Amino acid sequence: MPRSALLPALFVLCCIAAPAGAQFGEEPLAKDPLATSKGLPKKFAKLASVEFVVEPAKAKRGETVTARLKVTLKEGGGGYTYPFFPADTKQLGKNDLAAPLPVGDLVFIGTVADPPNPDTKQRDDAPSGVMDQIYKHLAVWEFKAVVSPNAKAGKSTVSLGKYTRLQVCDATNCYPARGDELPAATFEVLDGESDKIKPADLEEARKILNLPPPKPSAPDRGSVGALPPAPSGSANKAEVRKSAKPLDQYTDELRVIATNVLPPEEGSDFGGIKQTGLWAFIATAALWGLISLVTPCVFPMIPITVSIFLKQAHGSFGERLKLAGVYCLTIISVLGLSAFALLKFMAWLSAHPVTNVLLATLFLVLALSLFGMYELTLPNALQKRLQAKQSKGGVIGTVFGALAFTVISFTCVAPFLGGFAGISAGNEGSGSLIAVPTAKEIAGGLAFATAFAAPFFVLALVPGLMKALPKSGGWLDSVKAVMGFLELAAALKFLRTAELRVFPTTQYFTYDLVLGAWVAISAACGLYLLNVFRLPHDEEKPNIGVPRLLFALLFLGLALYLTPALFKGHDGKNQRPAGVVYAWVEAFLLPDPEEWPTDLNVAIEASKKSGKPVFVDFTGKTCTNCRYNEREVFSRPEFHSLFDQFELVQLYTDEVPSKAYATDPGHSARIEEADVNGRFLTAVFKDNTLPTYAVMITQPDGKVKVFKYPEGKINHPDQFATFLKDSLEKAKK
Known part of the structure; x- marks a missing residue:
């Protein structure tokens, strides 16, 4: 692609490249927001019946059982x-078995064999006599499994998982069914010690679960090989690693909880804390729009554009007013739509790995352009056509002039527009009707675009104000270079976010690497402002002004301030420079989250026994405000003692980390569980804000009272402490 074609392509990418749905969707909830498809497809059921059983139907932890999948052709x-x-590996027709099978209360071990004595059929599109293996009457598969050492006593279910595929065919078509559409097997886990354990089978199951060798002492709570406790730095000593459950079972558990939740109590303002209002959001959007004006792509165009208005108006105030109005309304329409699209989908954009890679590429291309490596311009043919339309003057020419200016200026405007959208995506939301996301995002987009376009209109009406504007010059080249450094830093952050969503742990864009790169970028920016080196578009200018010196010292000071965080302390963790600046840098670069339990149903059952209320942290792997609260608020000593009085649980709504499980169930399974958590959050609280903090108190009748903390980012730690204390008091009543 020629360089002249890069800019419109990047403009379209950043403004409109977003999926049809947001992270949890803004559409009205279905009657059952946690509903999943169940049951055999109708055409499948017409040809065959399926039975999945566990024998024996009752077993103790560690015992070996047999699961049988029986398909009977009608x-x-x-x-x-x-x-x-x-037997013939070239046979195309076959069923697909997920490997490894889902791990729940049954741990599948060993290999699976097909039933003996299969029937045959002529292979489609093959020479005569080339036969496929099939089963025309009955097929029974046996799976060897061990009852998980961590299984809880009571009834349990197990399925073959959604990635298993079973198909039945007739003379014309084949009809598939997923493993989670097949009947689930039910069995009962018995409590107590067993004398029927097969050591070799149990050892294989323990390896799959990644459990440590059993200790001679009595295991915790009667389980065989209890999971390791939470680290000493966490808020309590609860078990944090779990065995993955079948998705339908996990969904059913949250559905039951959601059904029992009582409506939130009225009048619980917890100290009068209110979330950011609509007007504050609009004011913030307008401020970012005004900041975008002081960029090298925009600022020089202000007096030039106003001069064109004055020339075309021929001294007529009315004509000048009309042209300025048309110009500004065009900018507001185009830029406002772009801002709305980013605000609307930023929560999704900030988490999806593909989009993060695309955004990193966009910011890298823009940074190299700002450094002077190449020039981003409109394609020659399009540029000539716009100039021809603009030269005609009048309303049509003004519209095309505004379109050309908006696209050209996007190189400098995009970072500020993206920065505002990113920050607003992390801000606390509201479940009230005034905070309907679409209305708020439209208002924010229009405020950004209106503030950006306003100076053109004002200066067209009062041309004398242009004398007060500073003259364009070398200072704009410096602004351009500094923006390039900032966009380069943003690109690295996007790449780290993408890797966090693709791999269980980062291997390339680690926290240490990206932080080190930020230190280098900050130091390089400071040295550039001190004229230690120059870039291709810079003029030779040996002297620097006082403002430039101060900014140079600011960037160099930031590099020195962040440097200690690159080194480990005695505890093996990164050192943490004091102050809110490092707190935000650390949160923005998404360090590893704290380890808490991640199963709400287990936490509620533990709450019934301990009498403690449940503190629920709705969080995300790529949530900046979540990491800020964990590092700056939850780590305080006063909250350690408070959290000890709760059963703690984290529900991830973008992707559950692999370290939450004893054995990683796979990327898709972790995302599906997080999706269920997100739908539960939306169903119970009519909100999908991250983070969301709530306390759940189970009543004797099984109903659940919920109390939601009104802030996302905790700006008032003392009020958050009051919220926790008030919740404890309510639990005692």
Whole structure:
């Protein structure tokens, strides 16, 4: 692609490249927001019946059982099914078995064999005599499994998981069914010690669960090989690692909890804390729009554009007013739509790995352009066409002039627009009707664009004010270079976010690497402002002014301030420079989250036994405000003692970290569980803000009282402490 075509392509990418849905969706909730598809597809059920059983139906922890999948083809239906592992590897028709199978209260071990004595059929599109293996009447598969050492006593269910595929066929078509659409097997976990344990089978199951060797002492709570406790630095000593549950079972558990939640109590303002209002949001958007004006792509164009208005108006105030109005309304429409799109989808954009890579590429391209490596311009053909339209003057020419200016200026405006959208995505939201996201985002987008366009209108009406504007010059080149450094830093952050969503742990864009790069970028920016080196577009200018010197010292000081965080302390963790600046840098670069339990149903059951209320932290792997609260608020000694009085649980709504499980169930399974958590958050609190903090208190009748803290980012730690104390008092009543 020629360089002249880069800018419109990047403009379209940043403004409109977003999926159809947000992270949890803004559409009205279905009657059952946690509903999932269940049951065999109708055409499948016409040809075959399926049974999945566990034998024996009752077993103790650590015992070996057999799970049988029985597919019976109905007489007269002409149906058949395939093996999972046909003898001929070239056979295309076969069933697919997920490997490894889901780990829940049953841990599948060993290998699976197809039933003996299969039938055969002529292979489609193959020479005569080339046969496929099939089953026309009955097929039974046996799976060897061990009852998990961490299984809780009581009824349990197990499925083959959604990534298993079973199909039945007739003479014309094949009809597939996922493992989670097949009947689930039910069995009962018995409490107590067992004398039927097969050591070799149990050892294999323990390896799958990544459990440590059993200790000679009595295991915790009667389980075989209890999971390791939470680290000593966490708020309590609860178990934090779990075995993955089948998705339908996990969904059913949260559905039951959501059904029992009582409406939130009225009048609980917890010290009168209120979230950021609509007007404050609009004012912030307008401020970012005004800041965007003082950029090298925009500022020089202000007097030039106003001069064109004055020339075309021929001294007529009315004509000048009309042209300025049309020009500004065009900018507001185009830029406002871009701002609205970013605000609308920023929560999704900030988490999706593909979009983060695209945004990192965009910011890298823009940074290199601002450094002077190349010039981003409109394609020649489009540029000539716009100039021809603009030269005609009048309303049409003014509209095309505004369109050209908006696209050209986007190189400098994009970082500020993206920065505002990113910050607003992390701000606390509200469940009230005034904070309907669409209305708020429209208002924010229009405020940003209106503030950006306003000076053109004002100066067209009062041309004398242009004399008060500072003259364009070398200082704008410095602004351009500084923006390039900032965009380069942003690109690294986007790449780290993308890797966090793709891999369980980062390997390339680690926290230390990106922080080190930020230190280097800050130091390089400071040295540039001191004229230690120059860039291609800079003029030779040996002397620097006082403002430039102060900014140079600011960037160099920031580099020195952040440097200690690159080194480890005696505890093996990064040192943490004091102050709010490092707190924000650390949170923005998304350090590893604290480890808390991640199963709400387990926390509620523990609450019934201990009498403690449940503190729920709705969080995300890529949530900046979540990391800020964890590092700056939750780490304070006074909150350690408060959290000790709660059953703690974290519910991730973008992706559950792999370290939350004893054995990683896979990327897709972790995202699906997080999606259920997100739908639970929306169903119970009519909100999808991250972070959201709530306390749940289970009543004797099984109903659950909920109290939601009104802030996302905790700006008032003392009021948050009051919220926790008040919740403890309510739990005692």
